[in-house]
Amino acid sequence: EIVMTQSPGTLSVSPGERATLSCRASQSVSSNLAWYQQKPGQAPRLLIYGVSTRATGIPDRFSGSGSGTEFTLTISSLQSEDFAVYYCQQYNNWPKTFGQGTKVEIK
Amino acid sequence: EVQLVESGGGLVQPGGSLRLSCAASGFTFSTYWMHWVRQAPGKGLVWVSHISSDDSNTYYADSVKGRFTISRENAKNTLYLQMNSLRDEDTAVYYCVRDHGYTGSLDYWGQGTLVTVSS
Numbered sequence: 001e002i003v004m005t006q007s008p009g010t011l012s013v014s015p016g017e018r019a020t021l022s023c024r025a026s027q028s029v030s031s032n033l034a035w036y037q038q039k040p041g042q043a044p045r046l047l048i049y050g051v052s053t054r055a056t057g058i059p060d061r062f063s064g065s066g067s068g069t070e071f072t073l074t075i076s077s078l079q080s081e082d083f084a085v086y087y088c089q090q091y092n093n094w095p096k097t098f099g100q101g102t103k104v105e106i107k
Numbered sequence: 108e109v110q111l112v113e114s115g116g117g118l119v120q121p122g123g124s125l126r127l128s129c130a131a132s133g134f135t136f137s138t139y140w141m142h143w144v145r146q147a148p149g150k151g152l153v154w155v156s157h158i159s160s161d162d163s164n165t166y167y168a169d170s171v172k173g174r175f176t177i178s179r180e181n182a183k184n185t186l187y188l189q190m191n192s193l194r195d196e197d198t199a200v201y202y203c204v205r206d207h208g209y210t211g212s213l214d215y216w217g218q219g220t221l222v223t224v225s226s
Contacts, residue, residue: 032210032211032212034212034213036152036213038152042218043202043216043217043218043219044152044202044213044216045216046207046212046213046214046215049207049210049212049214050212055207055214087151087152089152089154089212091210091211091212092211094157094166095154095166095167095168095169096142096157096211097154098151098152098154099151100151101152
């Protein structure tokens, strides 16, 4: 099983600032990496797939990068609605594993 | 509009069984892979199971293999998860999720149904 490790566990950021979230895979997942956003009491929402392709309706302040085992989600200028938990997921191998999540909170 | 509506959750004793259903609408259900993903209270996301569009292939997390069975009825636009021999650690919100283009990334999620395993 591929283990996905996210860092940091919690990120404190002021509105308008940039947030950088990291995700590391225990072995290569090629470009089969997605990011999800989850707000309290809500289902997750797909943000990014294929490392860097934004899902439908996702604003361009969200961007993804990386390859192989190291990946990054960047939120260029945090808006109030972006404070949430973010998960990475590899879908290169079965089982499809998630990271443990990074909580982005208001500083 | 894509909609996924889960039902069937509830309180069940350890060792018991439960069947979850997911009613799909707003897309051609029969052409999409589908998944179940769960989330224990206050915890992260865990992928549980997958089924191909024609139910010819299924996959399971090791933690549920041999106890859970995923199935679908394309004529009824419905996905199922039969859960047997339930354990305390199966307590979670269970999400029905659509696959994004035969990839394994997950583009539409239901609101989830809570399963509580407790005596």
